[in-house]
Amino acid sequence: MRDDRGRQRVIIEGVRPAVDGGRFPIKRTIGDELIVEADVFADGHDALAVALRYRAESVPQWTEIPMEAIGNDRWRAAFPLSNIGQYRYTVTGWVDHFLTWRRDLIKKRDANQDLRLDLLIGAQLIEKAATQAPKEVEQALSRWVKELRATDAPEADRIRAALSAELAGIMAKHPDRAQASLYEVEFAVIVDREKARYSTWYEMFPRSCSTKPGVHGTFKDCEKRLPYIASMGFDVLYLPPIHPIGKTHRKGKNNAPTSRPEDHGSPWAIGSPDGGHTAIHPALGTLKDFRRLMERARTHDIEIAMDIAFQCSPDHPYVKEHREWFRIRPDGTVQYAENPPKKYQDIFPLEFETDQWRALWDELKQVVDYWIEQGIRIFRVDNPHTKPFPFWEWLIGEVKRTHPDVVFLAEAFTRPKVMNRLAKIGFSQSYNYFPWRTTKAELTQYFTELTQSDVREYLRPNLWPNTPDILTEQLQHGGRPVFMSRLVLAATLGASYGIYGPAYELGEHLPREAGSEEYADSEKYEIKRWDLDRPDSLQEFIGCVNRIRRDNPALQRDGSLRFHAIANEQLLCYSKRTADGSNVILVVVNLSPHHVHSGWLELDLASLGLDADQPFQVEDLLTHAHYLWQGERNYIEVNPHSAPAHIFRIRRRVRTEQDFDYFL
Template identity: 55%
Template structure:
């Protein structure tokens, strides 16, 4: 009985001769429950603490399986010191990669290490050579014939007393390949990487309302009008043209101008009040055009290097076919009416939210997923999702996971202006990018803190920030005075702090800034009326925005969120809180971008910006090339003077170049 109990107790330990431990593996998200995220061409650096009892030499490999691989590929890991190891692999195709680690006692390397010490000490090693010969013979038994013959030759040399043969690099290489890994330890889980196309990380979004794209004031715009607008959007340098919902708009409780609860005759209503007699989420507003017109728009956008992004808003007007056909998908009130959407004090009587606790939740899930599938079939691969934080987390994990298994090229932008944990969780569940709190960060300290949070914590492995200075719903107070410098600095920071950014136009480049009474949104908002915009307004920021996007496309550090740092700018031996300086570099700092922004919309601000010249190997003299104004300054040493006037140009975007790069 005692022996049985002992045996049963040992069984819980598995293979007791596995002596190697693998701990603190990075990167992984929530203990591997969610994948990390990368884009095609990235290197994934995996680190771990790997150790064992005693003084034996260890070996470790990184095992990787790509989307189409049937078996593992192995890359050796390197000991960095203090039991900390690193391995690297590249991701070359979109889809899901899997990785894990295996480590073991390297019997040959341990033997070789001990033999080397004995030889140096002048000790007798004949028995040690026989032990090594047996190891080599063991490896030969597991090697193909030509290699086995070579190994047997090494074994014979060792038996003959040739200690030098033990230290031959070729023998070490062959032994690492063919000596069986006794009692190897595999990491306890397989980890995953979602690999997206490069547009998932580096993108510039431009939002416009199709119904406001008509050439003539007072007319309802069409898809053909949007096609005519494409050269303008391409000229600005954007990659993605995002359209608010293009579906029929409900009649009941239709909102009027400036969110009036009663619409006047002829007022178009909010595009987010989806659904009418013409159809719902798979239908097109008849005044925008036909499905054939939409196909023509998708194709035309691609000819200009643009991808079309559609808004997916899972909510319904009271006139949506779903309300009639599936009343069980909505929450009924005691008086028999359906609960409309609310975000007190805001009320959206023209919108019914779905009830994700409905008894027919499976039917609802499949139908909502089919909305994505319908528009994917029409050529759309980029989606902006409205208020995903008000829908079931489990739904998003299932829906996005299912869609990306069949269409790994898809990109999902989350409009989740909510609590940080909710926002970040949506990213873990599958959203590629997300709106952020950038527009509410206005002080130097909070901009710096937020930039470092997004780029230097574990968030960077799964969260794709997209900085927007404005949206149709958001006009923050810094814009209310209408300072041109604020429009310049906010758009410059959005475009350079993050690899992905977006803006709602043409209201931004035309510097619209009058808020609705008591709300952080625009007066005479396009959400409730058709507007006409003068794109040729001489005060437009179109040239500046086009230059920003050109700078982004020709400077690699701005295409990633890596290697970010914040720099102090001193004035009179104290930090100047009105000057915000930050840099982004390539991994080896061969390409350095330094941005300095004057946050004061009225006063000239100056100071001495600190540059890590030794770390960046810039030398005693180097060039600061202002890419916005195409001006060059020769800088020296660690501190250099900058001065920015909001009345002229409140931003520097410098490319720092070493002395050997200076023009002669």
């Protein structure tokens, strides 16, 4: 075959969006439109035609749409993502000799030049296209060839035929692409369902749901808790591991190295004679009970998320049946987990460097497949950064090939590059550094990175102000105002966020000891009874914030986040808006839990879609107070003892033909 690459004049570079040059997919959700840009140019001054090619992974045929020049040899087009799953896209371009000829013909006509030879050149180009076109198109093009070659006809008629919009349209559909350039990389985009982008999580230990002190809760007890969770507006209920818990080296209260007979151990010490990762702790109920819980949750628009923790207690069946999947020490014992000087004798990590790694991978995938069969579609994955990247890339890819609706949340509070790699290889959402970003500078820098840099193409943050492992110093000492302000930050900075409850709404703030982020009397090691009716509960406030999220689509995405200046380091101001500008939210948070703070906002009116000469209305969705503002500078004051934040909806002034003003 003859190599014609030497005749390909079009250069294609800088295709965006892309992750690591196309090594990993970007992420979007169903209903999105994927905007693709590329630098496309050639030598000389010929006109180019550029097309965006795309297809669903399951469809072999490509669809092409023209790309438009947007300046400086940059081209753009977009295509709809109408199904969950994976799409592929790339860019092609070619020198369009007919378009070049037509463009120059217009210039020569306007300069009153002789066009007789140019019309004959055009006829040649059309004739060549006719020989390569379908029969009905060939006949139409042949008529134009005759018209352009009709030297006895008036030149004005021939020029009019040459510049016919109909002819231009046909030639655009049947170009000469013999020397077209095709970008060498096929890019991928993973299209997830909406919950991968926008979700509101509530974490709860099922064994603590009993209303009787000291009695182990059941799935039926969890059912009774569903209306309470729904009243706060959560749509994902995340349960820590529900599997049998080992007894060997079981941890006691407050992570004590020895346990008492009445201690229940850590749910993450998975496995006992009752079974392993596909079994249910007998005290919680049966598989039938679990399925019933999922069904009842759906009636409240709540989806159950399951914990995947690929580790074993010493009593897990794997330890006896597959010792080759564990690291064996010189004394013949199995290596337990440790992070020196800490020791976790109740947990055996799996050995992914085993010679039997393929069998181990297959077994762990079967665990995920089993729970998918039971109806689970959301998995919170415990410590994925302690397992190999190739394993997760394979497992998630295989699962999503047959179940593209599955969502994986990576619980990896780890180094940035490790966290980013996990997101690149397929995790739908990611835990992040939000718990420890507390100052105005830290929050601004971090969330600008998450939403405005290339990170946004692959990492979706899920913001948690607390977890069973994380009780930050700020929550320990800031009191009720901090619990409220951190909730507002999580719920409005991030389209996805979650809380560990009921500890959060009840303001649990006592650490195990000074300098520790561990809760005193941690629920990880014992059953707790929560008084949900306490008058100081944040239940109502949380419900209000989550209703605001639900009613305002601007808060259901992260890409539009913009920060606005205010000359007070304790006040943080930012906004989000929908693509069409119909919903605009402005948030001001007092980062100090103790003092009233005020200042002058300096709004970026363009990012808000506002006219500097027109007044606009802001409605505080927390208090329903209304204010009339105008221009970029507006005074604000936030009292943390009443409400440590304002969540404003901005309404633009609209004037009707009858000179009647209203705010939209």
